[in-house]
Amino acid sequence: MNLTKPSEWLAAGVSCALRVFTGGVFIFSGLVKLLEPYENFRGILAQYQLIPHFLNPVLAHSIPWIEFLTGVFLILGFSTALAASLAGGLAAGFALLLAVSMALKAGLPAHCGCFGQALALSLKQMLVLDLVNAFSGLYLVLKPSRALSLDALFPDSEAG
């Protein structure tokens, strides 16, 4: 792709940086959970009393894989629009869950459990990170760029 104006370089740079940041967070978050016994994450989910109990095993199995694969797609810039939508949606959902749980004081773990045992962020820190990722996903959907992405190799595919 040809970037001629400084503003195009800037937009491409911002897109790349957001893809790497959000993709990195999602890969890390998914991977640490995938490398631990799944019951550890299921137990954390059980502490969020807003989530129906019967959903916890399904979510504990599926969320880490979705996070990991979404992160990989984002970093590679493959189906970026789809991956960014998913990442933004997930991050917004996590932020909403945290915010409502905090507001209602409804069964909250001390740490969100988002990064397994690798990193213990407080609930407020995680809320900020989720909001950043939600906005990052939104930006990548609204301002797509193919710079340094695999999407550039597939010209007939989606613009993102």
Added chain:
Amino acid sequence: MPKKMIAGLGIILLSVGIVFALRRFKQPVKTAPLPLSLEKMRGPVNAPVKIEVFSDFECPACRAAIPEEQKLLTEYPGKIRIIYYHFPLSAHRLSPLAHLCAECAARQNRFWTFHDKLYAEQPSWGILANPLEVFLRFVRDEGLDLNRFSACLRDEAVRKRILDEKQYGTSLQVNSTPTFFINGERFLGSLELSQGGAARIRKILGVPGEPDKTK
């Protein structure tokens, strides 16, 4: 099949392969089970249900799980044994001392009364700069030998036992408290203990299940 779809499938397969390879590579170093500490076991040795609990005395979630543990012991008398393992979390400033005192109480066969007191009074000692005086009051209330207790607090072997128990938990990939293993199956927190854990116990004992109120 469009090229993009093939590429997408390739990326997914490669990513999944990397995760499985990492899982194989990152197998935790298995630690041999520790010699059983009978002083930290509740219930008969031959009980069909074995609950191993990794817990931290300063952790509020561990305190919240105590009524659930006691409820299970009451509901199934003689059928359950609980084995306690120290798992002081590094984020908890007062935990090392609390675990040390509890282990020293265990050396005088008073672990469980000390354990119950520590959790019952956790909100009061948990805010102190130094709760040693409170713990020593527990010691006096229990009629423990204070000289033996003081000597025990300085005993490196006691500290090592606590670290060994935590290491054992880490080798089982325990990373939060309370973590329960019910005949080897893992459950985290009081909610899981009271729901999935209780269901598992009923299954082991062949007791008809209760309706799940959470659904």
